[in-house]
Amino acid sequence: MNTTEKFYLPVDGILEMLNSLTGHHQSSIAHPGLQSTSLSPVLQHPKVSNIPKTGMGLVKTVKGCWRQQDTRIVASRSSSSGSRQVSADRLPKRSVDLLDLGLTKPRNCHRIVVLGAPRVGKTNILQRFLGKDFEESYEPTTEDFHRKLFHIGGEAYQVDLLDAASERDFPAKRRLSILTGDIFLLVFSLDDMESLNEACELLDEIKAAKAKLLKLKQPARVPVVVCGNKADLDSERVVRRSDVGKILDEDIPLFETSAKTGTGLDAMFRALASLGGLPQETSPSRHQVIPILTYRSLYVGQRGRRGSRTRLLSAPCAAVDPLARRPSFNSDLRLVLGSSTKHNKPEKCQIQ
Template sequence: MDLSSCASWLSCSKSESVSSVTAGAGERRAAVTEVSDPQDGGITTVVTTGPGPSPASTNSCADDVVPPPKNCYRLVVLGSARVGKTCLVARFLGGKFQESYTPTIEDFHRKLYRIRGEIHQLDILDTSGNHPFPAMRRLSFLTGDLFVIVFSMDSRETFEEAIRLREQILETKVNAASNTTGLTRRKTSPQVPMVLVGNKSDKEMRTVTMDEVQAYVDTQDSSCVFVDTSAKKNYKVDEAFYQLFVIANLPQEMAPNHHKRISASFGAPCPLPPSAPSHHVKKYHLSVKRRLSDACGVVTPNVRRPSIRTDLMIMRTKTCSLGDSPGNSNSSPVRWRRVDNGCVLQ
């Protein structure tokens, strides 16, 4: 065998080994992005390392449930300790309520929707009421697209904390945009979709009245609303999230009672059912009630919280976006672009 033949053989062997390694990495990634959970009916989910769509997969079914970047949103739940933040999230995701209290450090949830043929992804960050990590709380302010601030109707201190949280969110976003762009601080604050939730409205002893909360909200911009709820009685929980999605220009079908909750059978390749063929869908012939009935959503189990590096990249892009588009940041739905394994705003 001459020297040229040896070189040719070595190059072919190297190419084959690289291809096999690449294929192996792809298989491992696919194994991570599709997880089956025997609980809750064995819902199969798509797990990602970022707040946006999961990495591309060779599985056509997995690609079918990956939302487009423009349909990825992050909701942050804030408030004092013991006001019912986690109970509201549990009601929203599964209609459940737990009597016992367990302090929350930080919980991350993801819900996928199919609404009028499009996939939407909602990431929910349930934060701690004790704020053990101020830097992480500030990061949640900057990476959040819409906010639920919870207080208790029987505790004036929690209402005052809710007001402080709203002001801190707006101030943090404005200061970050000013520092990033090098511009002077704008006189008007950005409009951030936000709902003040007065929980525990079933309590007889109230130290906060609905009139004074509404009076405060009336002094704010149109992106802030107030809803009194009771997670224990499941009173107006759906209304709180519905109002939030309305002011955020998101599909109203994302609210709990406006779509069908799907529990995929164990071993199913997709968390959501396949979309109907386009020739079978005639939106202009469907009534509003029928359109809502076609919407469905599923909570993805075992989803991982995005890395701090991903959140920092999101924060940087969002603060630049705030500086580039003064005025109303709520005029259009959230826009994302792909970055590594996640998405950031564009």
């Protein structure tokens, strides 16, 4: 037997053993070194007993690894299926719209539109409002829509939050977001003067769009709060409060905040609530966050009957709707056209 034969015989035996362990039987195993006719008798199902001790050790090792892998796979599948079941049990079947369900009044439903230059911290400010932690990593926002439902003083409130960051390059889409907004949060970064200039341009655009919608001859007065974020980066600061005062109107509330440390956020959220006609308890520090199903149980009974359960929580509470999606553009367009209707005659669309 030549050197080549001595090397490949154990491998063939190991492969045959592995096939028997897994239940996969192959009629032939193609090895480039075993194509010669002199080895054809040897390739006819070699016996396991002919495998050297080294090969048997390898077989036992591989078999043990397979058993451990199978155990992990089964455990993983069980765990993942259990997680899916638990998460499915903890979520409603669809988004909760209090106005559509008739569980609140139109005056208790508001949409906050957040605008500003990229990388100024809009997403993290929204995360803070939703009761979540600051995230160091940055990912460009395409469009974020969130819904937070409140139970305050026995009444239900719905606050929709639209981060319209990506709409800066789509004027018509941005204009539609502005026209459907009730309250506006303009964010710039204290370490970027250009972001302040963009916030001022957005403020003028908001006033002009609302004035055209309401058919006013002067820029409209709208509930706007301006936020200078990243106050924690004091050494990198280039925008001073005096600089902002020269550009913005005196009646525009201005707050210096830090989404990272939380500085100034509570006062800013209270100002948003005050301008928008919302209770002060909508500020994150003034209410308890509860699961969405617990919130639904306050208003919808087990059989879907509204108000069939007693409102158990008297303290202000809120829940984030994980299934909330931005209303369709058709819905927003109908909302805009409906608000500009006069004597039941539709006016020209205002998003152009």
